[in-house]
Amino acid sequence: MISGFGTVGQGVAEVLLRRKEFLTGRYGAVPKVVCVMDSKTVTKDPEGLDLAQIVKRKQETRSVGEERYTDSLEVLDSVDYDLLIEVTPTDIKTGGVGLKNITHAFECGKDVITVNKGPLALEFSRLIGLARENGCKFRFEGTVGGAMPIINLCHENLVGENIRSIRGIFNGTCNYILSKMDKGQPYEQALKEAQQLGYAETDPTNDVEGYDTAAKCVILANSVFHRDVSFKDVKITGISQITADAVAQAASHNMVIRLIGEVSDTKLEVSPRLIPAGHPLGISGTLNIAQIDADLAGPITINGRGAGKIETASAILSDLIAILDERHGHA
Amino acid sequence: MISGFGTVGQGVAEVLLRRKEFLTGRYGAVPKVVCVMDSKTVTKDPEGLDLAQIVKRKQETRSVGEERYTDSLEVLDSVDYDLLIEVTPTDIKTGGVGLKNITHAFECGKDVITVNKGPLALEFSRLIGLARENGCKFRFEGTVGGAMPIINLCHENLVGENIRSIRGIFNGTCNYILSKMDKGQPYEQALKEAQQLGYAETDPTNDVEGYDTAAKCVILANSVFHRDVSFKDVKITGISQITADAVAQAASHNMVIRLIGEVSDTKLEVSPRLIPAGHPLGISGTLNIAQIDADLAGPITINGRGAGKIETASAILSDLIAILDERHGHA
Structure with a gap:
């Protein structure tokens, strides 16, 4: 499930397509994206969406789908997913829809990857606590420094x-x-x-x-x-x-x-x-x-590189691999 | 089990002592060091050695113990351990005793951490193959760049x-x-x-x-x-x-x-x-x-920092935590 399909969301789609072989080799299959929503529309397929087609549609029509929605939480509830990639725009004043989506995902026991700084800058401890209570993984490497590894570097390589x-x-x-x-x-x-x-x-x-x-x-x-x-x-x-x-x-x-x-x-x-x-x-x-x-x-x-479509998506890929590795019990 | 007790080996001992609280908090106890050998002598205790005392003894007497040995592989065989920290000096021509120790440890199903460049520069694929065949973990962050993260950075954060x-x-x-x-x-x-x-x-x-x-x-x-x-x-x-x-x-x-x-x-x-x-x-x-x-x-x-006693030991600590995390099923 990808919420947000601006530059970064499209970058994620592109990176998943570019890493098809790698992901298939590592996990047997590319993780299915069952739902993509932008700020107004949504597209779903429980069998996995054709990401190339969605990127094309978004670029041509400015929408990911023909189905309009009003409440992103209703969309989340309507889909069977296990990981939310939250890449709606940062709203540093209220946390915006990203804060709602992440909160809701944790309450439903889903893992979350985000590069949205608003929710984390405003309610970090609540979100971390919520993830922990619900046994969810929460990763956000791309929120700081884009493609420059820093958070996972400190948490993993430098944990001692x-x-x-x-x-x-x-x-x-x-x-x-x-x-x-x-x-x-x-x-x-x-x-x-x-x-x-x-x-x-x-x-x-x-x-x-x-x-x-x-x-x-x-x-x-x-x-x-x-x-x-x-x-x-x-x-x-x-x-x-x-x-x-x-x-x-x-x-x-x-x-x-x-x-x-x-x-x-x-x-x-x-x-x-x-x-x-x-x-x-x-x-x-x-x-x-x-x-x-x-x-x-x-x-x-x-x-x-602190920003850029593919660069930021690369940080999300890094988080995604870490989560999938844990699920698959990889070293 | 620590083989080699020059600067780096002593650094490892010091770092384990300095991280007593951290390691206890994370794993319930500091990993026991059951055996330390330098180039000529050995000291053992199945209940865990007093590392501070051994560092002191080494600095005062230039030996880690009073028991002399002739064959390091016999020493390895005489001890019940599950991880070898191999920090004998690099021998780039033959691989030296480090190559023998690492090979033997893998053949006996033990995990290995090393900063010894000789064995890896000479027989990398054989050693990796041996580790894999025997289901052993093998980490060597400190062989390149000392405290500068590079190998694990590429293997983990940048794996995609x-x-x-x-x-x-x-x-x-x-x-x-x-x-x-x-x-x-x-x-x-x-x-x-x-x-x-x-x-x-x-x-x-x-x-x-x-x-x-x-x-x-x-x-x-x-x-x-x-x-x-x-x-x-x-x-x-x-x-x-x-x-x-x-x-x-x-x-x-x-x-x-x-x-x-x-x-x-x-x-x-x-x-x-x-x-x-x-x-x-x-x-x-x-x-x-x-x-x-x-x-x-x-x-x-x-x-x-590419070198230094504590700096190089910090790379070993990073590898040690990664291995212990895997054993303990940590995230």
Whole structure:
């Protein structure tokens, strides 16, 4: 069951098609997608939908199906599924339909994979508790850093470490703008260019005011540091007030300005910081990066693509394989 | 059962002691170490050894026990254990006692964790086959990149990716020397400094001729790219012939020279390469770094400490937890 069929949902369909052979080899068959819904319509087939056809239909008609629905929970109830891939758009204020869908799925004992930051940034502990009570698996690698492995990396490879802090760049849009400002562009012009390239939305508030980074920090604080915090607990400063002057001033000291999210047992903060040129966090362009400070392993730095249709879907694939492996008792 | 009690073996003991609470919480008890052997002596206790005492004894007397042995396989046979942590020194020519110990452990149905590169660089497919035939788990995260997660990252988080290539710096000693040469030091002086700091051995051949990097590339080629290659298949050029002139020449083009290992379906090569200044692979100092080119996720870069007592032991801890989780049916 896939809820949400925008860029990421279509990416998931495409990735499942591209990995047909791999999934068949590993599990005997590609997992059946029995239902896909976008914001208004739904299409179902208990025998498994033809994903290529649905992507085509969505692109041609802007709808996944001809059947319109009014209540997504009724759709969920009408389908026999065991895993929800929740990829509706992030709503950081209310959690949106994603929060409802995830809650409902857990209440019905279904596993969930999501890249929707809203529900997690607002009600992390409730959702984790609900998953646990109902014996459901819950994975959300793609919520932070897109294709850059970070959550599962900390939960699995680094599970024996005491992670002291994570600092990083978790928003490619801001980083693109700041990188352009390094080259002398004023903020407004850099933002406009980011919008023209599709990196920034028409209303860029969510990115440039640091809200998106803050949501990701909340998810890291809860999932890696086992804190019980939500979006309102983050100290947030965005980049919209950064002047060309400030950037030039930084450059004269061989520094760049980057929007850094920092999380630890006591910190939960998003703010523009001065980073020495050449420092890993001084990275340019749209990549995301995270520096993990682990007590035994020492510092570990990872970077990768923080967004993109196939890239984000690849994080969902990684979560899907982890869940299917557990179900199949794979090593 | 721990075979080998040099720096890494002692690091393992220390890490097990430091993670007593974590391991007890996760598994009900710290795994018992029933036997430790160094190159000449052995100490055993079926109820579990006092690791702190053994580290102390080793540091004071240079031996782990008073009982001398001649054949490590006889020692293995004399003990009731289920997991071998094999951390004897790497012997890249013959595989050394490590190869014998690992082979024997698999033949007796035991799981194995190792950071010993020799056996894997020489007889990877035989060992993997042996582990499979005997239903044994085999993990070796620490053989490549020390505390930098790479093998398990590719096997687990990125298992759904087609990894097209891995390029990286896998030897901190060479990178230290090359970084010093960037600052104008001649090779001989930089090497001497590395030796004084304990980064390079008295006989630095293994590092500076690229053999250590080559062994790691063989392990990646076999484990990540499912090739069937061994040490002799690597095209190797080391750094001992790099002149101050060559480094200066590179610098004049805004480049640095780094010893890069590259592995793909068709490549298996270690050589000094020109890297643009500011490029992630142009990293300075003793860190290791790997660039993974994945078809869905895109490029992922990770760096971390490639060596060190606790750092290497942290990779062993990560493997140990993965094996214990599987045994205990953990998520």
